[in-house]
Every structure is written in C-alpha cells, then in structure tokens.
Amino acid sequence: MDEPVIVQPKPYHVTVEAGKRYLWxxxxxxxxxxxxxxxxVGTTFRPVLYTATDTRSMLFCGCKxxxxxxxxDGSHNNLVDEYITDDRPRExxxxxxxxxxxxxxxxxxxxxxxxxxxxxxxxWVTRGGLSMAPIISGSDGAEFIAQSAVKLEVGKxxxxxxxxxxxxxxxxxGEGMVTISGKEFPLRPNGGALIRKGEAFRITGDNNASEPxxxxxxxxxxxxxxxxxxxxxxxxxxxxxERTAIYDESSRKAMADRFYQVLIGEGTGSDxxxxxxGEVPQSKAAPHRxxxxxxxxxxxxxxxxxxxxxxxxxRAGDLIFLPARQEHSLECESPAGMMLAGHFYPAGEPNINx
Numbered sequence: 001m002d003e004p005v006i007v008q009p010k011p012y013h014v015t016v017e018a019g020k021r022y023l024w025x026x027x028x029x030x031x032x033x034x035x036x037x038x039x040x041v042g043t044t045f046r047p048v049l050y051t052a053t054d055t056r057s058m059l060f061c062g063c064k065x066x067x068x069x070x071x072x073d074g075s076h077n078n079l080v081d082e083y084i085t086d087d088r089p090r091e092x093x094x095x096x097x098x099x100x101x102x103x104x105x106x107x108x109x110x111x112x113x114x115x116x117x118x119x120x121x122x123x124w125v126t127r128g129g130l131s132m133a134p135i136i137s138g139s140d141g142a143e144f145i146a147q148s149a150v151k152l153e154v155g156k157x158x159x160x161x162x163x164x165x166x167x168x169x170x171x172x173x174g175e176g177m178v179t180i181s182g183k184e185f186p187l188r189p190n191g192g193a194l195i196r197k198g199e200a201f202r203i204t205g206d207n208n209a210s211e212p213x214x215x216x217x218x219x220x221x222x223x224x225x226x227x228x229x230x231x232x233x234x235x236x237x238x239x240x241x242e243r244t245a246i247y248d249e250s251s252r253k254a255m256a257d258r259f260y261q262v263l264i265g266e267g268t269g270s271d272x273x274x275x276x277x278g279e280v281p282q283s284k285a286a287p288h289r290x291x292x293x294x295x296x297x298x299x300x301x302x303x304x305x306x307x308x309x310x311x312x313x314x315r316a317g318d319l320i321f322l323p324a325r326q327e328h329s330l331e332c333e334s335p336a337g338m339m340l341a342g343h344f345y346p347a348g349e350p351n352i353n354x
Contacts, residue, residue: 240269301338
C-alpha cells in the first residue's frame, strides 16, 4: 500500500475521555473506524496514539489524508473536484421543511437556536461616538461570541476596552483607522483587525471616503462588557505587530470548488476567534455540523439557509448565527456565486466539519 484507503470523506465525531488512550487507524483498513484493529499489519502504515487530556468532542480524520494526524484538518475537501453537496430532490427538501417567518425585529428563528437577522432592521443606539446595533448576544443563546454592527459617520470614537476579551473588526464599507493601544492600522472593505486581550482601541472615520465607515465588531468571550475609558493606553502587544489583513485572491485556499481565506486567526495572534472570507458557487452544501459557534454575514449573492425542519431565505447584508453542533446547510442560488464573511469560536480553520 502506497496510499491509505479513504474510509469516508468526513471526519468521525468522537467524545474522548480524559486520560484514555486512543489508537487512530492511519491505513483505512480497520473495521473499527476511526480506531486501529491491527489490520495495518503487513503494510508500512502504523496507528497514531492519542491520549486525551480532558473529556471533550474531537474530530478524527476519516479520509486518512490529514496532515494533522490523527485529527481532521479539512484535507478531505480537496480529494474531490466538487464540494460535497446535498443530492436529495428539491421537492423532498421542501416537503420536509417549513419557512421560518421573520418577526417584527427582522429575525427568523430556525432549529436549535440558529437564526437569520435582517441587517436593515437592526436597532441602533449611540455610544461613545459610535452608532451600534446588537446582532448576537447571550440572550440569543450564544455561549462564546457577541457581535454588533458599528457605524461612524465622521470623526473618531471614544476609547474602548473589552478587558480580557478579544475584539475582532470586519470592515463592510467605508474607510478609516483603528488605533490599538497607541498603534494605528487602516480599515478597508473586506479587511479585518484584531484587538488582543487587555488592549484598548479607538475607531476613526475617513472624512474623504465616499460612504461612512461600517463595521462588524465581534467579542469573544461574548459575555464581556465593552467599557469606555478616559485615555488611550500605551501597552500594545508587540509580539503580534501585524493586526490587520484584507481579502486577497492570491492568498485564498481551495476547498474543492470553494475558496476561503483566514484573515484573523491563530497565526495572527488570536487566542479565541477566527475570521475568514469564503466564496461559494451556486450549490447546496450537504447538511453538516461544526464544533465551533459561528456568525456569518452574507456579502453578496442570495440563497437559503436550511436546518433539520426549517429554512429561511438569505440575501446580501443578512446575518446568520449557528450554534455549535447545529446541523445546517447554506445554499447559494446566485449564478455568480456568494461571498460571505464568518467569525467562529474556538479559533481554527473554517474547512473542518462533520
């Protein structure tokens, strides 16, 4: 055997127990997947030992091509030319689901606490020189992340601190600057910025820009308060000098016929949350789940968000909340495809699901 047997494209969801040892099958021949039954004997493959440090859910690789043995790293997405789609007839899907209605506040609630929120129906308040509108909070069932929309017409905001939470910004429109504990960084459309734990920040709009600065602000952990402080401290964490990133086609990664680019994540100093941009062709993804809690904004295109028994239309500007382990499928109905941006906890790669 030169290559392992692909047992299944998706990983195996396993709840491991603290202190227990697990032998992951690397050859794909075992009848007790994802773990070894000695079927590798006589081949060059060897099982991989993992000892669990705590009790939690983990995803063990099922395609056997991961570079992060024994865990899934999304490699299964590139073993096929097309991303795994839902091949059930549409009439069956429609018969199995109902349309989730939007309430007066522009929120459609789907299965398991998943919801879609209309951006044009957000409720805005003014605080610290910013117009802010909550999108996701603990009252919506979110455990780890909180998200708000932010606008700044002109000038600059007061100085904010989130204490021991990370703050991640995503620029939807306009131009400006974020000052992070004394260091200045540009804000541009389809770009992100990270404020690390313990740092403070101020947002400044570009008075010459053609439209107001419009951001998404994500806090993690989400139960942390955002405080206004008297002055800008000078304690920028110099271990992570680069705090902004912008969408760049040359930097994107492939997931079969889909693409994504991580803007903010573990490699850029984020301990808690990852931020990415994704490109989806006209298609309906097969129903799947993530171990992470996720917030998505549709940047372009339109389609439908499906859960087990409900569905809701989505369009550019809409905001989606997906609780961890909630089954869902996002369908792109636009011939030109769909662009989206997402934030999720815990930090990692957005191409891993089960």
